[in-house]
Amino acid sequence: MQTKRTIFRSRGLPYLLLAPQLAITIIFFLWPAGQAVWQSFLREDAFGLKTSFVGLANYTRLFHSPDYLNAMQVTLVFAVSTAALAMILSLLLAVAVDRLIRASRWYTTLLVWPYAVAPAVAGILWWFIFNPTIGIMPYVLASVGISWNHLLDKGDAMLLVIVAAAWKQVSYNFLFFVAGLQSIPASLREAAAIDGAGPVKRFFTITLPLLSPTTFFLLVVNVVYTLFDTFPVIDATTEGGPAQATNTLVYKVYMDGFVGLDLGSSAAQSVVLMAIVISLTVVQFRFVERRVTY
């Protein structure tokens, strides 16, 4: 592909045009990130009276802390389950809508709505639905003999945050899957039908492989989402409990830093998260550009 190059007469103008974006990036991203890195080498008392340089002590303590290792495990379970649930659900919806001819735009519009709901509001919504005292779902579940209490049961709590977080993400995935499905020429599926493949076989041998660029992109986006953007959902539903069962890495950063006031450890945790997101991004760019295009 040929890129069009614009030639600027003065050397200053391009920099001037870039300046606002650069300023935002520097002030709101690079600077705090740099501060976090610096902070992660420091140790501060709870009242902020004394700060001392401790080198990598925050990190070594972190990786020896059972709480942190637990948070990692929780995050892994949470991220994988949420991404899987959100993607499978949205793919099913997308396939269903793709089969419609007339009403598909209506369904698409309706299915996109959850994305517009603020994460904290979504969290509250699910909190109400599943509230063991006043919620409708525990009542319904109790009538079929399932006792639900996410305030006491670790499994219930995890399930709740997974459902709440996945629900938010389904809309986003759905849109991409619908677009992906519509970009597969109908003649391919027709050719496969003539070639003797039934609907299920067609889906798994033709549609799914051709969707793989979309699927891979969404996988990375969803994992990043569950790792970093699910703070409001967790804060509004379980607050990391019970007994740390839903305390993910990003929620722990907040708890340790702003609630526990252990700023050094919190900063170290942020740096670890930063490293994770950077490596995920690298993986995405490498893969998307190479393997999954046709």
Added chain:
Amino acid sequence: MAAITIENLGKTYTGGVSAVRGIDIDIRDGEFVVLVGPSGCGKSTLLRMIAGLEEITEGEVRIGERVVNRLEPAERDIAMVFQNYALYPHMSVRQNLSYGLKNRGTPKAEIARRVDEAARILEIGAYLDRKPRALSGGQRQRVAMGRAIVREPAAFLFDEPLSNLDAKLRVSMRGEIRALQKRLGTTSVYVTHDQLEAMTLADRLVVLRDGEVEQIGAPLEVYRRPVSTFVAEFIGSPAMNMLDGEVAGGTLRVGGASLPVGVAPGKVKVGMRAEDMRLAGLGETAIPARLAYVEELGAQRLGHFEVEGQRLIAAFPAEQALSDEIALTVDPSALHVFGADGRRID
């Protein structure tokens, strides 16, 4: 291999739009039939109804002895070549060819034998392990053909398979398709909007217009005796000249000339092929014409004329000199006379 019988076939979409109606075609075993017509005439719909990709709302399609109306595409024992080839982009050429056989549970050794055989016939053996995107348009076309022939189906269906190729490749692929079909002897239905492609490929032509059959016949038969002005103007290049005329007392008056004809009196349309036109000799009935411009085709030159405000094209040998005012004539036997409704009446 099988005959295909189409009886009173019709397709009405929900909402009442009728795509095709009242189609009767008997396709003999081993015959190459071309469905031709302008875009929107229903030829693709008709083909897709035979394939089972479009639901039949009226009439019947039989492949061999079986009525296939309610059968899935896979059960109809047909293979189709699509306009955009519809090769599976994530599979190698070999996988593309064997996909249909694998789905039918053909033994591995048999698949390998048939794929190799098809690759040999189509000369695509060298790139069996490539993905479709690594192939040129002509090679993709061959793979699409290969996918059809490995199946050894009762019939081939072609949906404008050459329209994505450049002009030169189109001509050579056309020849190959014809030769291949003759060799395999498989019944074939071929859709195109290109009348030249239709003429050169077909055992029999089916000219479609607005969802109905206008004429069925061997290419030359259709060319020599078009049943209507529509067919006359659609088949043949340049399009047949069509002048307004009037018949009175056994004499046709057209373009300032009088010719004897045996049709009922009244207003008529008179068709004349460009190659049937020639310069009038002394004493011959002549149509006076004014030369507008000349198109040089190399082997011949096409004179574009104006006759009583109507356009007329005549073909001449390359060395023929043409003056601005000229007298043209045509043998009465080469005239095509159509009534006011566009139907042939002579």
